[in-house]
């Protein structure tokens with residue numbers, strides 16, 4: 026069997042995985058057998074290690090894509106009298122706002138431009154202006170543009186004012202060091218198919234145990250009740266309530282083992298940074314300009330401005346690169362026409378060098 030992929034995914038998830046991660050899926054597991062439940066427990070404790078989380082924290086896995094986990098945190102974390110302040114500078118902040126609004130939760134959106142990092146002062150002002158705010162939700166790496174938000178000082182300020190903090194670290198956890206040891210984040214959300222380099226099928230939440238325990242009975246969704254899900258995993262040694270994505274879970278354990286073998290988050294971050302630097306310098310030589318200034322940019326994904334030339338057509342670039350073995354990503358920025366290239370996954374500097382040569386080769390504008 027040929028385990029090679031026909032093209033590399035230069036996308037922010039699902040992303041290119043290793044052949045060994047994909048191979049680890051080639052057997053079936055019983056969702057309530059101890060062999061499988063032990064895998065779940067290893068993953069739960071491994072996640073706490075990756076986040077440098079203290080004993081105060083616990084990890085829960087949730088079926089579905091990452092958004093399902095975000096929604097499970099909102100359904101479960103918010104009580105009828107809660108008021109969520111959503112700090113947004115992109116599509117994923119807006120998605121959190123949409124979820125809150127659809128579930129009828131009281132929420133306020135503090136919007137920033139897609140090229141601007143939220144500041145502590147602005148968030149503090151929004152909190153002071155509205156005494157009923159109980160929760161602050163924000164995104165670490167806004168995958169819309171690739172902007173890396175400075176979540177920690179905001180989380181610490183919110184915590185000092187007694188607010189609960191929800192962090193969407195979907196596209197950063199495992200690829201950018203996150204240290205939960207100061208206890209400022211109550212709920213961190215990420216998923217299997219991002220920087221830990223697993224395959225899609227579930228998300229996870231690293232939650233402060235006391236914050237989660239106080240949420241019993243909040244959720245009006247049964248499937249997305251994070252407390253109930255956690256209670257089952259916690260009291261029944263890794264047992265999911267309903268059918269779980271067993272192959273994906275097994276592959277995730279393999280991906281975690283490979284993250285450790287690579288040298289952990291620090292080493293992975295270094296590789297992603299190298300990918301990013303080679304990409305930007307290569308693309309700039311060809312004439313592309315990154316959308317963000319370098320000090321705002323994450324090592325996860327880069328948005329490039331479309332060239333002004335009338336001959337440029339994203340679809341042609343996409344199709345040409347696909348033939349050369351690379352899948353890239355359309356833009357999601359509202360302010361300017363862009364397209365995006367991800368540099369996460371089982372992707373190395375030599376791959377990015379090949380990509381830049383391919384762009385040069387098919388240049389038609």
Ligand SMILES: *Cc1c(COP(=O)(O)O)cnc(C)c1O
Pocket residue numbers: 037038090091092093117164166167168193194195196216
């Ligand atoms: C990928 C991602 C999500 C979740 O997206 P899904 O398509 O549901 O997996 C949420 N937030 C951010 C910042 C992301 O990058």
